[in-house]
Amino acid sequence: MPESIISVRNLQKTYTAHKKAPGLKNSIKSLFKRQTIQVPAVRGVSFEISPGELVGFLGPNGAGKTTTLKMLSGILYPTSGEATVLGHTPWKREKAYQKQFSLVMGQKNQLWWDLPAMDSFLLNKVIYEVDDAQFDETVNHLAALLKISDLLDIQVRKLSLGERMKCELIAALLHRPKVLFLDEPTIGLDVVSQQVIREFIREYNREFHTTILLTSHYMQDVEALCKRVIIIDRGSIMYDGSLTNLVSTYTTSKVLTVTFHADVKPEEFDQLGTVRDFGPNRIVLEVPKTEHLKVASTILSKFPVDDILIDEVEIEEVIRHIFNTNGVGVSLNEEQKF
């Protein structure tokens, strides 16, 4: 295994917040006396990422994904723990490190709102000391990949959300970073834009071998891009391993989608599994993984089957299951014990 490009050991971040009961009376009270609480956003997170890896960093809202990314970008100082990215400690904010990574946040933009994206690119060119030849080549290449070559001279505020995000990606990649942190890059985008950005990230990772740590709420992003996922919940890592292993280890059932060339009744399938969906001449059945072949065979022999499809349970559901069972002693880390 190649040496890690990102190494995180027992990283912790605790925020200080204060509690206040609702209402005017309590607000007045809190002006004089308030209860301060420590909110642990990240609790002892550890992981290693090799050069060129594209890793999905998953978790529900408030799980600690963005806080971890911000610590790795040097935006936040951790409460404790260590991290090195490209051999640098991120929160030392060294120029040598800042020139080698990039952070794209789906909900914040760095482009100048009132100017065409190209003006922001030119500014980044100077900030990152990109030479003319590399600048022209990168902008042309990335704009072509993202299909926005004709939009670079239009004011950013007049672009759609998807177009803006594509421009943000170009701005972030002008200096060809070795490490790229993507914090929900497809959030709020339409299906087509999501697909284009997904394709772009995959292509960019393949072409430049950039190490990418991606957070996203859209499982399609993760399924399409990441072989490895790190699942974090309430500040702790719940799973770190391959996506396929996650599915095979943590699913106990398979999904059979059967279409018929004649009417059937859902009650007829009660003994075979859990009916998840039923429509005209179609049924979706969840059956135990150990019995799915037997059940399929039974359906084929007893019912007027037109087609039968056997699928894994959706990844989204697996992850939902993991979050729901969090805290009841489920050990999900198959490849690494922390």
Add this chain to the structure above:
Amino acid sequence: MRILTLWLHYIRTSLIRHMEFRAQFFVNVALGFVWLGFMFFTAHLFFLHTNEIHGWTEIEVDILITSWAIVGSCVQAFFWAGLSEMTAQITNGRFDFYFVRPVHALWQIIFSRFQPAQVVEMCAYGILLVLFLAHSAIDVTFIGLTIYIALLFCALLIRLSILLMLETLSFWFVNIENVKYLYYSIVDVGRYPTVIFRSAEVLFLTVIPIAYLGNVQTLFLVGEESWQLLIATLLVTVISVSVATGFFHWGARRYSSASS
């Protein structure tokens, strides 16, 4: 050299942005001149009743106001827009980007925005200063002028330090937009001769160093120089800049960003 190139690019980009809003540019210039008129009008109200204010003649007060305003418009032109955005950017989390770029965060905040309308004002104040000097009996020497310009630079650094210290409070207190009004109120005192504040003058020479925003410069230009004041100005400048930058770095370590 790189920093200069980058600053020129920031100015260039800001200029392009301002050209998108042509009317705003002309309105800003016009408002600047209205403000200039009011400033001199209020100062001259005193001279309707007296020939001098605690040793300061009318022309000296004019030079004081102009000196103070040259520095003020320079801050407004080159540094205000970036620094005054700090509070909002810390609150909404856009400040994050300053920490990921390979240029010092403080440098980006100070230099990243430029307001061309205020350059017009700055030039107008410069012309006014020349006119006041030409119509006065003040004998300006080369050394006096050189020290005057150096002291204006000190005034600029002190003003920036005051503004930076106030804006840095945003790392601890959310949405404290009113620090801007506090800044204006503090520096506004500097356009009057500080002797009129009697015992408070000591305060303005030490803890709140507004005597160095125009008063000291004017004294040197009109030939009432004092080497003690020169040393004091340099000392106050160094202390102000050190405290302000140190305070900023302390705050930056505590930056908690905003939730996305």
